[in-house]
Amino acid sequence: MSEVTITIDGLEIKAREGTTVLQAAQENGLYIPNLCNHPDLDPAGLCRVCVVKMDDWKIAISCKLPVKDGMVISTEDPEVQQIRKNTVELLVANHPMTCLTCERDSTCELQKVAHYVGIKPDDIKRYRRSVRSIPMDTSNPFFDMDHSKCILCGICVRTCDELQNINAINYAQRGVASLISTLGNKPIAESRCESCGECVVRCPVAALSPKNTMEPMRQVKSICTYCGVGCGVMLGVRGDQIVSVEGDYDNPVNQGSLCVKGRYGYKFINHPERLKTPLVRKNGELVEATWDEALDQIEAKFSKHKGEKFAALASARITNEDNYLIQKFTRAVMGTNNIDHCARL
Amino acid sequence: MLQRINSPSEMVEMRDFCKAAFARQKVRFLVCAGTGCIAGGSMEVYEELKRHIAERGEDVDVELLFEGKDSEAGASISGCHGFCQMGPLVRVEPKSTFYTKVKVKDVPDIITTTLDEDSVVERLLFKNPDGSHAVAEHDVPFYNRQTRIVLAGCGTIDPEDIRNYFAVDGYTALAQIFADHSPEEVIDIVTQSGLRGRGGGGFPAGRKWKAGYDAKATPKYVVCNGDEGDPGAFMDRSVLEGNPQAVLEGMTIAAYSIGARYGVIYVRAEYPLAVVRLQKAIAQAKEFGVLGENIMGTGFDFDIDIFQGAGAFVCGESTALTLSIEGKRGMPRVAPRPRTTEVGLYDKPTLLNNVKTFAYVPDIIRKSADWFKAIGTESSSGTAVFALTGHIKNSGLIEVPMGIKLREIIFDIGGGIPKGGKFKAVQTGGPSGGCLPESLLDTPIDYDSLDEAGSIMGSGGMVIMNERTCMVDVARYFLQFTEEESCGQCVPCRLGTKQLLEILNDICRGRGKKEDLDLLVELSHSVHGGSVCGLGQTAANPVLTTLRYFKAEYEAHIYDKCCPAGVCKELISFVIDEEKCKGCMLCAKNCPVDAISGEKKQVHTIDQSLCIQCGVCFDKCPNKFSAVECVSPKIPVTPKEKMEVS
Ligand SMILES: Cc1cc2nc3c(=O)[nH]c(=O)nc-3n(C[C@H](O)[C@H](O)[C@H](O)COP(=O)(O)O)c2cc1C
Ligand code: SF4
Ligand code: SF4
Ligand code: SF4
Ligand code: SF4
């Protein structure tokens, strides 16, 4: 891919052709405030805070502006500053100021933008404040939707459409009444949403936020245990408890994505009823046993059933390697081709 | 003879045939069947006219004219004449005698004067300000300064019978281009005519058509924008209802020029009559082979569908409109984006023009680009259509040459401000436009002059306001509209219009702060510069222009809690002048909350703690007394009075 040179605020940078000004800036470590942009999604150009001035005359939005060789961009032009400041002020004036008790405190994009723009209490005092009072949608077991914090960036809508191809949510109503809604404005749990949480992780504010998670003390790289895809996860750990799960962006298998089970189904790990040892039936009752004990029993019993009497059913939740071993075991040890798989349709 | 047209040359024969047929009817009563007149009972008048004519032994069936029979008199319907306020209207051809406010009971008089006495019914004629009567339509001051091109057919032909359109040269332009012009030549004519889009933006039509022609992808579409979402506007509706065939012909010429096979007319569902007339027009045009497959036997196919929009203002924006046709949410596409002529309906090249833009085209082809260019000004050729409303004597739909002064429209055509009122401001361009004061009345009407003055041409709303109009309230009215109609996708428009509205609401309620004036300007510029589409980009125009030309009024509201025009309820009180009140009791009888007390022939008084400032007493007090006054700032309600209430 060929390179072009553009100038941002007097700084010459190299940019890959085909990228946008915002991307080019980010790849060069320059911050241009932005809210509705997400690297995984097509740019939408809706929040307007990434506004810049191009070649000294044209107001443009950097997230949708393709780089062109020799282009001169200003992010600090007075007109740009004014539009950006007013736009952010409008968002803040319509936002609940509950940062300290908010899920996204310190990781919130709106906070970051407001801070960068330099919004002062007196700036906001000039405005007629109003915060939406639509009730929260808490119907989904894994995440909540708080419309009062939603900035209508549309990232969730595009995620559900472009990445998940599910289209469970979209814009509804118009003007200030606009909101992110399911078809027929039903609670999200009753919609076609699959609770994958992909929208939740991309929401720049706490409008979509996971239930019952905590900020981890440290993160541990691991592989999701649910299925054979083998998505990379980052388990958030506090003490000996897992308190959060994130998709591992560096894992080539899932590149950060997860399904509902991998992302939200981790409570079993610390669950008191979780099986921790094999159970062996003794006198009609299941009792805890060691692996050796269990395997001995299996060997003893299986030996009696070799041949066509025997069949094995493997699982989609185990890896390819495990599945290979099962079929090998069935054919070579048990002496039968009666082997099948649960994911067969 | 009345059959499918199989070659362009047959079109001329058809025209002559239809012309001759209609000429066999000596007298024709044209009853306005526009939405306004129908509501006023024009269809009953029409039926009554037909009944009377039939009673006289005349056959009212138009078909007989086409069979070669002569007729002494007949009646037909027509589209809106534009002077709906004087409706129901009846126009009598060939003298174009112009009757206003016609009732069923007037029909016998109209019939006998016209057919037996060769005279007129004077009481139904338009009365000039000097007391004289205007007989023919073009004698009425409302009409005699107008130049009607796109409205020419509205009010003069029967929109439900294509043969009427044929008789006034309809579809000869299409025949002409099939016979003589390549697509490039047609585009050249449109370019040379200087025709600019009438949807508001004024984009040169020829350039757009050229881009449509140059677009490589297929299929291509032609889309007609009849969304007309501006409050109070009904220009496009009138054209669609009054002369639908002109729009179809214009679209077909466009289709030929860019190489399109399909067209869509986007009409708002609130225009049921326009939809019905279009449906009839399309069916008839297909029957005669001037639309549909193998048009005029040339092998060229073009079909038109009607799409009924749900009536969102923003769906008038071209990209929102095409998405809406596709069944998606009508939200404007965000720039930078390809032009609609490249990527439009179903992501295919689409030529999208306003109803009037298309309707001009047949005339331009027929009469030449130079003819059109000679009308109007250098940069804005042709005519402009306005819906004249508000505090104006003659309201209605007008068509004037570009370059005409605002003053001429308001005082010559509009007849000035009624009831001895004084002109205060004129608002053009609908919610995206601005309010211009008296000092700018000599501004010529064209895209650039209006732009310079801070307003816009828009698609043709023109609201006149008298001295009893509060300009803050006006700005608030328009902001309320844009705030509600914003599609909500971009922040500056969604939250900015809301914020502007809230500030204006506060100012009108006497809660304005001194910082508000600066904030209004600051926000207006940011909403303008930051918004995605034209709706947001222009939403602040009413605020900016009223601030520019009527700043003192804002200051009075904020600093003195005074509404000088006496409009903002929270800032005014009504009082009765003891000297002037004659105790007629009219005010007290009409007060909705019984706030006025007083005996017969005694001075009346208003209890301020009860008064809701509805203004009824002000209106009801006879002019000769004019005892009720509106004062601002508000008279404080004393605690004592309050106690008495409780
Ligand atoms: C908010 C908004 C509303 C609009 N509404 C209309 C409309 O009702 N009718 C119309 O013809 N154009 C409307 N337009 C302009 C169209 O986007 C488009 O420019 C026009 O239809 C093109 O036709 P023209 O070139 O013939 O003017 C609107 C534009 C905006 C931004
Ligand atoms: S979403 Fe962001 S700005 Fe809003 S309350 Fe939470 S941390 Fe604060
Ligand atoms: S959780 Fe997944 S399926 Fe549900 S709305 Fe979000 S992205 Fe769509
Ligand atoms: S919920 Fe979050 S991601 Fe979705 S629009 Fe609102 S702020 Fe954006
Ligand atoms: S300016 Fe207003 S109407 Fe236009 S895209 Fe933005 S929110 Fe929608």
Ligand code: SF4
């Ligand atoms: S303004 Fe209305 S409410 Fe007040 S006194 Fe007059 S009529 Fe009564």
Ligand code: SF4
């Ligand atoms: S209507 Fe006028 S004159 Fe009559 S009682 Fe009322 S204020 Fe007096």
Ligand code: FES
């Ligand atoms: S990040 Fe560019 S408009 Fe939102």
Ligand code: FES
């Ligand atoms: S409807 Fe008859 S004049 Fe307008």
